[in-house]
Amino acid sequence: MQFQELLPKRRMVRNYAREPVSREVAERIVGTVRRAPSAGYSQGQRLLVVTEDELRAEIARIMRESGWTTPDGREPWLESAPIHVIVCTREDDYHERYRQDDKLVDGAEIDWPVPFWFVDAGAAMMMLLLAAVDEGLAAGLTGVEGAAATAIRARFGIPDDVTIVGLVTIGVPAPDPGWSAVTSRRTKPRRAEAESIRWERW
Numbered sequence: 001m002q003f004q005e006l007l008p009k010r011r012m013v014r015n016y017a018r019e020p021v022s023r024e025v026a027e028r029i030v031g032t033v034r035r036a037p038s039a040g041y042s043q044g045q046r047l048l049v050v051t052e053d054e055l056r057a058e059i060a061r062i063m064r065e066s067g068w069t070t071p072d073g074r075e076p077w078l079e080s081a082p083i084h085v086i087v088c089t090r091e092d093d094y095h096e097r098y099r100q101d102d103k104l105v106d107g108a109e110i111d112w113p114v115p116f117w118f119v120d121a122g123a124a125m126m127m128l129l130l131a132a133v134d135e136g137l138a139a140g141l142t143g144v145e146g147a148a149a150t151a152i153r154a155r156f157g158i159p160d161d162v163t164i165v166g167l168v169t170i171g172v173p174a175p176d177p178g179w180s181a182v183t184s185r186r187t188k189p190r191r192a193e194a195e196s197i198r199w200e201r202w
Contacts, residue, residue: 006133013138014179015075016171021082025135026051029170030085032131033124039116040103044093045124046162048086056084058155059167066148074178077140081169085128086144086152088162089121121165128168138173141166 030049038044050056060078064070070077078084094117098109125141132139144152149164158164 001134006130009133010129011138012140012183013169013171013173013176014077014140015174015176016080016082016138016169017174018080019082019172021051021137021171023051025137026083026170029083029128029131029135029137032127036120036124036127038120038123039094040097042094042097042117042120044090044117045120046088046090047124048088048156048158050084050086050156051082055156056081059084059086059152062151062155063142063144063148063167066146066151068142068148071178074182075174075176077142077176077179078167078169080174081140081171083170085168085170086156086158087121087125087128087165087168088158089117089165090162091115091117092161093117117163118165125166125168128170132170137170140169142169143167 026049030047033045033047036045050059057079063078068078094112095109097103103110129139129141144164144167152158152164153160
Protein backbone atom coordinates (compact mmCIF):
# COMPACT_ATOMS: atom_id res chain seq x y z
CA MET A 1 0.00 0.00 0.00
CA GLN A 2 1.35 3.43 -0.91
CA PHE A 3 1.60 5.94 1.95
CA GLN A 4 -1.00 8.30 0.49
CA GLU A 5 -3.42 5.35 0.28
CA LEU A 6 -2.61 4.16 3.78
CA LEU A 7 -2.93 7.46 5.61
CA PRO A 8 -6.69 8.07 5.08
CA LYS A 9 -7.39 4.57 6.41
CA ARG A 10 -5.77 5.32 9.76
CA ARG A 11 -8.18 6.03 12.56
CA MET A 12 -8.54 5.01 16.18
CA VAL A 13 -10.44 1.71 16.25
CA ARG A 14 -12.01 0.65 19.55
CA ASN A 15 -13.45 -2.77 18.71
CA TYR A 16 -11.97 -5.85 17.08
CA ALA A 17 -13.26 -9.04 15.49
CA ARG A 18 -12.65 -12.25 17.40
CA GLU A 19 -9.98 -13.24 14.91
CA PRO A 20 -6.38 -14.02 15.77
CA VAL A 21 -3.43 -12.17 14.29
CA SER A 22 -0.49 -14.38 13.38
CA ARG A 23 2.79 -14.07 15.26
CA GLU A 24 4.50 -13.30 11.95
CA VAL A 25 2.24 -10.31 11.29
CA ALA A 26 2.57 -9.09 14.87
CA GLU A 27 6.35 -9.29 14.64
CA ARG A 28 6.36 -7.25 11.43
CA ILE A 29 4.21 -4.54 13.05
CA VAL A 30 6.21 -4.19 16.24
CA GLY A 31 9.46 -4.56 14.34
CA THR A 32 8.83 -1.25 12.59
CA VAL A 33 9.65 0.54 15.84
CA ARG A 34 13.29 -0.34 15.32
CA ARG A 35 13.17 2.04 12.32
CA ALA A 36 11.56 4.89 14.26
CA PRO A 37 13.63 8.03 14.79
CA SER A 38 15.41 8.52 18.09
CA ALA A 39 17.45 11.48 19.29
CA GLY A 40 21.15 10.75 18.85
CA TYR A 41 20.21 7.18 17.99
CA SER A 42 19.59 6.71 21.70
CA GLN A 43 16.97 4.05 20.90
CA GLY A 44 15.13 4.50 24.17
CA GLN A 45 11.82 3.10 22.94
CA ARG A 46 10.68 -0.11 24.63
CA LEU A 47 7.68 -2.28 23.82
CA LEU A 48 5.94 -4.97 25.83
CA VAL A 49 3.82 -7.04 23.41
CA VAL A 50 1.02 -9.00 25.09
CA THR A 51 -0.92 -11.61 23.08
CA GLU A 52 -1.86 -14.32 25.59
CA ASP A 53 -5.57 -14.29 26.42
CA GLU A 54 -5.14 -14.35 30.20
CA LEU A 55 -2.58 -11.57 30.20
CA ARG A 56 -4.64 -9.30 27.94
CA ALA A 57 -7.62 -9.91 30.21
CA GLU A 58 -5.40 -8.91 33.12
CA ILE A 59 -4.56 -5.60 31.42
CA ALA A 60 -8.25 -4.93 30.81
CA ARG A 61 -9.05 -5.76 34.45
CA ILE A 62 -6.31 -3.49 35.78
CA MET A 63 -7.45 -0.64 33.56
CA ARG A 64 -11.08 -1.05 34.68
CA GLU A 65 -10.19 -1.23 38.37
CA SER A 66 -8.06 1.88 38.00
CA GLY A 67 -10.97 3.92 36.63
CA TRP A 68 -10.66 3.33 32.87
CA THR A 69 -14.21 2.55 31.78
CA THR A 70 -16.14 1.27 28.80
CA PRO A 71 -19.51 3.02 29.19
CA ASP A 72 -22.68 1.01 28.66
CA GLY A 73 -23.58 0.53 25.03
CA ARG A 74 -20.02 0.79 23.76
CA GLU A 75 -17.98 -1.99 22.31
CA PRO A 76 -15.46 -3.97 24.44
CA TRP A 77 -12.31 -2.20 23.29
CA LEU A 78 -9.53 -3.68 25.39
CA GLU A 79 -11.22 -7.04 25.81
CA SER A 80 -11.60 -7.57 22.05
CA ALA A 81 -8.08 -6.66 20.91
CA PRO A 82 -5.88 -9.73 20.24
CA ILE A 83 -2.69 -7.69 20.61
CA HIS A 84 -1.84 -5.19 23.33
CA VAL A 85 1.40 -3.24 22.98
CA ILE A 86 2.54 -1.30 26.02
CA VAL A 87 4.74 1.48 24.65
CA CYS A 88 7.45 2.63 27.02
CA THR A 89 10.58 4.73 27.07
CA ARG A 90 13.81 4.66 29.04
CA GLU A 91 14.93 8.22 29.75
CA ASP A 92 18.36 7.14 30.95
CA ASP A 93 19.23 5.92 27.44
CA TYR A 94 19.15 9.55 26.30
CA HIS A 95 21.27 10.89 29.14
CA GLU A 96 23.78 8.09 28.68
CA ARG A 97 24.02 8.78 24.95
CA TYR A 98 24.32 12.54 25.33
CA ARG A 99 27.11 12.18 27.87
CA GLN A 100 29.28 10.54 25.25
CA ASP A 101 32.07 12.60 23.75
CA ASP A 102 30.48 13.18 20.33
CA LYS A 103 27.33 14.65 21.92
CA LEU A 104 28.83 16.86 24.61
CA VAL A 105 28.42 20.63 24.31
CA ASP A 106 31.15 22.54 26.11
CA GLY A 107 31.97 19.35 27.95
CA ALA A 108 28.45 18.72 29.26
CA GLU A 109 25.18 17.03 28.35
CA ILE A 110 22.81 19.29 26.43
CA ASP A 111 20.09 21.23 28.20
CA TRP A 112 17.19 19.26 26.74
CA PRO A 113 14.72 21.68 25.08
CA VAL A 114 11.97 19.04 25.26
CA PRO A 115 12.00 15.49 26.68
CA PHE A 116 12.90 13.68 23.49
CA TRP A 117 12.34 10.29 25.14
CA PHE A 118 8.63 11.08 24.93
CA VAL A 119 8.92 12.53 21.42
CA ASP A 120 10.52 9.29 20.27
CA ALA A 121 7.88 7.19 22.05
CA GLY A 122 5.25 9.14 20.13
CA ALA A 123 7.06 8.39 16.88
CA ALA A 124 7.11 4.71 17.83
CA MET A 125 3.37 4.78 18.47
CA MET A 126 2.69 6.27 15.05
CA MET A 127 4.83 3.56 13.46
CA LEU A 128 2.66 0.93 15.16
CA LEU A 129 -0.60 2.60 14.13
CA LEU A 130 0.44 2.89 10.48
CA ALA A 131 2.07 -0.54 10.32
CA ALA A 132 -1.17 -2.13 11.57
CA VAL A 133 -3.13 -0.48 8.75
CA ASP A 134 -0.48 -1.53 6.25
CA GLU A 135 -1.10 -5.14 7.33
CA GLY A 136 -4.85 -4.76 6.74
CA LEU A 137 -5.55 -4.44 10.45
CA ALA A 138 -6.55 -1.58 12.73
CA ALA A 139 -5.23 -0.02 15.91
CA GLY A 140 -6.24 2.21 18.79
CA LEU A 141 -4.34 4.10 21.45
CA THR A 142 -5.12 4.89 25.06
CA GLY A 143 -3.22 6.36 27.95
CA VAL A 144 -2.11 4.33 30.96
CA GLU A 145 -2.06 6.55 34.01
CA GLY A 146 -1.61 6.57 37.76
CA ALA A 147 -2.78 3.41 39.48
CA ALA A 148 -3.09 1.55 36.18
CA ALA A 149 0.54 2.20 35.28
CA THR A 150 1.67 1.19 38.76
CA ALA A 151 -0.32 -2.06 38.67
CA ILE A 152 0.75 -2.98 35.13
CA ARG A 153 4.37 -2.26 36.00
CA ALA A 154 4.16 -4.62 38.98
CA ARG A 155 2.17 -7.35 37.21
CA PHE A 156 4.36 -7.46 34.11
CA GLY A 157 7.74 -6.78 35.68
CA ILE A 158 8.43 -3.49 33.92
CA PRO A 159 11.66 -2.04 35.39
CA ASP A 160 11.55 1.11 37.49
CA ASP A 161 13.71 3.02 34.99
CA VAL A 162 11.25 2.41 32.15
CA THR A 163 8.23 4.74 31.84
CA ILE A 164 4.90 3.54 30.44
CA VAL A 165 3.71 6.01 27.80
CA GLY A 166 0.61 4.38 26.33
CA LEU A 167 -1.22 1.24 25.24
CA VAL A 168 -1.77 0.40 21.57
CA THR A 169 -4.40 -2.19 20.68
CA ILE A 170 -4.19 -4.03 17.36
CA GLY A 171 -6.49 -6.44 15.55
CA VAL A 172 -8.98 -7.06 12.78
CA PRO A 173 -11.37 -4.09 12.87
CA ALA A 174 -14.97 -4.56 13.88
CA PRO A 175 -17.77 -1.98 13.92
CA ASP A 176 -17.51 0.43 16.83
CA PRO A 177 -20.52 2.72 16.44
CA GLY A 178 -20.89 3.26 20.18
CA TRP A 179 -17.37 4.64 20.52
CA SER A 180 -17.41 6.42 17.16
CA ALA A 181 -20.53 8.37 18.04
CA VAL A 182 -18.79 10.12 20.91
CA THR A 183 -15.19 10.41 19.73
CA SER A 184 -13.68 13.81 19.19
CA ARG A 185 -13.27 12.93 15.52
CA ARG A 186 -17.07 12.91 15.23
CA THR A 187 -17.91 15.67 17.66
CA LYS A 188 -15.21 18.24 16.82
CA PRO A 189 -14.42 19.76 13.43
CA ARG A 190 -10.97 19.23 11.95
CA ARG A 191 -8.91 22.41 12.16
CA ALA A 192 -8.44 24.29 8.93
CA GLU A 193 -5.15 23.45 7.28
CA ALA A 194 -4.02 27.07 7.55
CA GLU A 195 -4.32 26.85 11.35
CA SER A 196 -2.09 23.79 11.55
CA ILE A 197 0.41 24.42 8.77
CA ARG A 198 2.13 27.72 8.02
CA TRP A 199 4.72 28.50 5.39
CA GLU A 200 7.84 30.67 5.66
CA ARG A 201 6.49 32.85 8.52
CA TRP A 202 4.00 32.26 11.31
